[in-house]
Amino acid sequence: MKSAHILNGDWKEGRSSIKTTLSIIVFEEDENYVMYCPALDLSGYGKDENEAYESFKVVLDEYFRYTTNKDTLKIDLKSLGWHVPKSKQKKASPPSMQHLLSTNDNFCRIFNDHAYKKIDKSFDIPALA
Known part of the structure; x- marks a missing residue:
């Protein structure tokens, strides 16, 4: 379970998951809604915010499934x-927004070129390690 303990959240043994809060940037691009998490450099998209959110949850789940199965989560973070x-x-703690803006070109582009809103979402992330 070494990878499961490095997220900023609460470990729930009975449910085999970690609860964590991530900042999500929501914006529109090419007639789609995009939910982008700069701290993980992951995104989901859809025709509306709900569809984008569901897409993001799938991407997030697959990211954690893959990195925990390959034992690369700590290195990737x-x-x-x-x-x-x-x-x-x-x-573990995510990088500051200031750090992300100075090192993440995609986030900088979104920040400078799009109308967006920032939301903090709580996720139950499966404990796969």
Whole structure:
């Protein structure tokens, strides 16, 4: 279970999941709604916000499934700018928005070129490790 403990959230053993909150940027592009999480560099899209949200949840689930199965979650989060402590008892923390704007060209483009809203969403992420 080493990968499951590095997210910023609450471990729920009975449900085998981690509850975490992620900042999501919602905007429209090419007649689609996009939900983009700059801290993970993941997005989902759809014809409306609900469809985009459902798409994002699928992408997020597949991301965590893949990285935990390959035991690369910790490495991937570090490469995205997360602070990942060596101790499993301490929680990982995502990079600041300022850091993301200076290092993530896609997020910078969205920030500068689109009308958007930022929402914080809570997710139950399956504990797959």
